[in-house]
């Protein structure tokens with residue numbers, strides 16, 4: 001019997017701050033102190049505390065420590081474990097209040113509601129037993145023994161779940177397209193390419209709760225009649241790949257993947273396919289090309305993947321977060337899911353809060369929460385007493401929100417009315433020390449780098465936009481540049497081949513709309529924030 | 544002269560995978576360091592995929608390289624979340640310290656400097672990666688200290 005459990009957050013953020021070394025020191029020192037039988041050290045996914053160094057929580061006391069270094073380990077053991085005294089120096093109190101339940105089935109932490117992230121940080125992601133202890137694989141078992149594929153699909157349709165990959169297409173409807181296709185093979189692909197800057201929700205789900213993805217994929221396979229799944233993971237996400245592979249192996253060993261799952265006639269297996277570094281491969285048809293061993297260039301649509309997808313077969317591509325919702329919808333029912341969020345955007349949404357913010361990280365909130373609540377209540381505002389300049393929601397192609405949008409409910413329909421969208425769920429907060437023109441230039445540099453080169457609009461359009469911006473940020477711009485940029489951006493929106501080129505102009509036009517004065521000032525050689533290195537204006541350079 | 548038989552062994556190991564080209568190229572790059580023309584020609588021969596198509600794939604993905612690189616690869620992130628937290632200052636300092644621009648390798652072959660796509664650790668921005676290791680909450684001074692460390696310890700750095 002263990003007297004203490006030490007959960008140490010082992011996610012990509014804490015590892016970047018030395019979590020592995022701290023864990024090794026803990027295990028070593030506990031063994032030396034003869035406490036290995038009494039204290040169990042568990043690696044868990046994110047504990048929801050970011051940018052505060054290595055984080056751990058000790059149970060049964062539920063005491064959090066942050067900023068723990070290897071040198072601190074001996075003190076934690078001798079004080080906390082041996083003498084029951086809290087090490088105040090490292091004590092982290094800013095944890096969200098005790099977890100309470102919104103209803104019977106849904107835990108809530110402060111303003112956060114945990115559906116997708118319910119296990120991340122509370123179970124050991126490397127243990128299938130811990131997932132099963134949290135009702136894991138119960139939905140799959142129930143579906144395979146008590147429900148028809150149509151019933152599974154109906155439940156997902158009724159839940160109103162919309163795809164969390166950015167386009168918010170109704171998941172059940174998409175599944176219906178693939179289900180009605182006749183084919184010897186169908187495929188389920190989990191899109192874990194997550195290349196959108198500022199987005200790491202999928203990563204932390206993959207790292208912290210990989211079995212929830214497997215279960216969601218198997219349910220999708222059952223609903224549409226697919227026997228093979230692929231998880232396409234960015235090559236850069238080494239830890240996600242490791243955890244996912246371990247989870248797949250465990251599921252196979254336990255008969256939860258493979259032939260005749262739960263004694264039914266349903267066979268389903270999953271393999272990982274790694275990406276090789278290309279943002280565009282997050283686009284579903286480019287992703288399919290990549291699995292086929294080709295350059296990740298998007299395909300013409302239609303036909304859409306549910307009819308003609310991987311190797312020409314009907315294929316469902318769903319985002320990680322979408323799939324992580326499925327088992328719980330089957331287990332708790334569509335009406336439970338509809339009870340969360342707003343009428344047109346049911347459920348929760350996972351956001352990554354980044355940029356100039358005191359408390360950055362991963363949060364899960366009900367749809368319909370306001371920007372102000374996220375930035376000021378959950379995010380604790382902007383560091384250094386700076387002001388809020390703008391937020392960009394949804395990644396680099398996301399819309400621009402300003403202080404006039406602080407009380408806008410974040411839901412699919414209300415955002416659309418404001419010319420924005422939820423996109424990938426990245427919420428970039430920008431303080432008023434930043435220069436908007438410099439920021440836009442940063443966005444466009446990204447697009448130039450990530451354009452796959454297939455269509456002229458995106459390849460050349462972004463290149464020309466960058467030239468114009470470089471002129472503005474070096475004091476060489478002229479008055480006509482702004483109109484030229486606007487013209488070019490709206491042409492790209494209409495003419496580009498895929499979602500990348502079509503969406504790239506959104507933040508550019510958004511910034512031009514809300515911060516036009518700043519652009520005009522730059523044509524006059526003035527940068528409010530003083531970030532642009534203005535050179536003495538040279539009239540001939542503008543020609 | 545690279546041992547091209549290794550290419551055949553790698554290709555053979557993926558016999559049972561449908562469309563394994565990207566996996567083959569990853570392993571080949573691990574084996575030979577980079578994807579030279581000679582090596583790619585051999586991949587084309589064994590897989591019977593046209594060399595033009597293979598070259599197209601090898602130059603499309605950022606984790607592949609057709610040029611040889613330094614012993615340590617530094618990948619700096621300059622995407623928006625890092626950018627608004629001062630990644631430019633970090634990058635500028637690294638450039639002066641190493642005396643190279645992004646995309647170049649130092650004369651002693653120690654370091655290659657590149658950009659990385661978002662590493663998904665934005666809560667500790669700005670970040671950079673050296674080889675497989677990620678470093679967060681950087682300042683220009685911290686970044687230089689990290690590189691000095693690599694220089695001193697050679698390639699044994701954990």
Ligand SMILES: Cc1cc2nc3c(=O)[nH]c(=O)nc-3n(C[C@H](O)[C@H](O)[C@H](O)COP(=O)(O)O)c2cc1C
Nearest residue numbers: 163164165191194195282283284318319322499500
């Ligand atoms: C340029 C571009 C990049 C994308 N990147 C991603 C991504 O990283 N992850 C993702 O799930 N969807 C991404 N998408 C959306 C996918 O094409 C697709 O709509 C999604 O995977 C469908 O899953 P869902 O229905 O569960 O949302 C991207 C789309 C575009 C145009």
